[in-house]
Amino acid sequence: MSHRPASHSTPTTEQAAALIAEVERTLAEGQQQLRSMGLDPAKVRALGQALTPAQQQQADNAVRQDLAAVDQEVAEAQARLRAAEPAAGGPSKARRFI
Structure with a gap:
């Protein structure tokens, strides 16, 4: 088509x-x-x-709520992963003083 x-x-x-x-x-x-x-x-x-307009609105609201819940779960999982990651670069090396 x-x-x-x-x-x-x-x-x-x-x-x-x-x-x-x-x-x-x-x-x-x-x-x-x-x-x-x-x-x-x-x-x-x-x-x-x-669907009637009211049913369509109810279905749209349910989908939006589900998507918001998924977004929230993803954000929480990403935050947990970031918190579990070691600091970037690792421990710093000792510097020599002259």
């Missing part, structure tokens, strides 16, 4: 073609991720379209 710019290429049509290609790549990656989790992309899409 790749779109190709017309033979009369302008910066705007080139940007549009690049954007379309990016969207197609993103959609394909999303579908692949759903398949890797054992989900049917068409069914997931249908479920999302069947």
